[in-house]
Amino acid sequence: MNAGPDVPGRVEITARALTSLARAVAAERLGAPAKRVRVGLGDASGALALDIESPVRLRDDLVGEATRAAGEIRDRVGALTGRRVGPTHIELTGIVHEHRSRVH
Amino acid sequence: MSNGSVERRIRRRSVHRSRSTAVSVSLGVLALVAAWIGTESVLHAVGAAPLLADPQTVVDAALRPDAAFVTVAEVVAGALVVLGVVLVVLALAPGRRHRSVVEHERGAVVIDTRILASTAANAAGLAAGVPEGNTSAAARGRRTEVRVVPVTGVPVDQETVRAAVRDRLAALDERFGKRVTVRVEEKGTLA
Numbered sequence: 001m002n003a004g005p006d007v008p009g010r011v012e013i014t015a016r017a018l019t020s021l022a023r024a025v026a027a028e029r030l031g032a033p034a035k036r037v038r039v040g041l042g043d044a045s046g047a048l049a050l051d052i053e054s055p056v057r058l059r060d061d062l063v064g065e066a067t068r069a070a071g072e073i074r075d076r077v078g079a080l081t082g083r084r085v086g087p088t089h090i091e092l093t094g095i096v097h098e099h100r101s102r103v104h
Numbered sequence: 105m106s107n108g109s110v111e112r113r114i115r116r117r118s119v120h121r122s123r124s125t126a127v128s129v130s131l132g133v134l135a136l137v138a139a140w141i142g143t144e145s146v147l148h149a150v151g152a153a154p155l156l157a158d159p160q161t162v163v164d165a166a167l168r169p170d171a172a173f174v175t176v177a178e179v180v181a182g183a184l185v186v187l188g189v190v191l192v193v194l195a196l197a198p199g200r201r202h203r204s205v206v207e208h209e210r211g212a213v214v215i216d217t218r219i220l221a222s223t224a225a226n227a228a229g230l231a232a233g234v235p236e237g238n239t240s241a242a243a244r245g246r247r248t249e250v251r252v253v254p255v256t257g258v259p260v261d262q263e264t265v266r267a268a269v270r271d272r273l274a275a276l277d278e279r280f281g282k283r284v285t286v287r288v289e290e291k292g293t294l295a
Contacts, residue, residue, distance in 0.1 A: 010233065010235070012235065012295060013295060014295045015294040015295045018294065018295070041256075041294055042256075043256040043291050043292045043293070043294070045290050045291070046254055046256065046257070046259060046290060046291070046292050047256070047257055048256050048257035048294075078257075081257070082257075082258075083255075083256065083257025083258060084257045084258070084259060085257060086257075
């Protein structure tokens, strides 16, 4: 990616950084702790392919919610990295139990 | 481009491979064979014993070979055919080296085609926004081929890259930028 017409040099994002970013975005959206989210990156004919394995917060419509989440994660990762994000695959691996911590 | 005969000669000699090695080797072999035939003829005329073999006996054996001699004759003939083909190719092929002539008002300027190739690869990398290692190029004569491996998720416009390479090469010499082909790989690299 070019830094711009006036600045020589380029900005590069490493694969590790992309992975952590996608993991953070997915964890935020799905309501799971980031360390339980696994993200694999791939290339689908030039577009970034996301492969997410994550538990999810308990909802009524889990599948519909996950599908919407996939679209939103894709848009968010695309917006943050400036890359074209293609197929986004979400694999639900479990339920996150929310323990309400009491704040006094 | 300066058109002095010396410069033209220097340019030609720098771009094309010299044939003098092939010529001197084959002339040396020819001289040896001629000397041998001459020696044997003189020895035959004075009635002395042949040095290696009587040329007449050699020719007779080659024309009417007995069973044992056939394989030897075939091997020798095969070697001679290969040698002949090599010499014909050396004589007719242009024998271009990996160098190109650059127009200049004074003197003869010749550059290695690797310089053209890496210039093209650099221009393509800048235009496509990919790291240096993702582009490679080959230049041969006037033709330049560039290969770009895109960064995953960053689309590369082939025409933009082509125009950038063309402009950069044309800055060296306008003839280099005319035949540029750009291939963008379908699969990209992550970083």
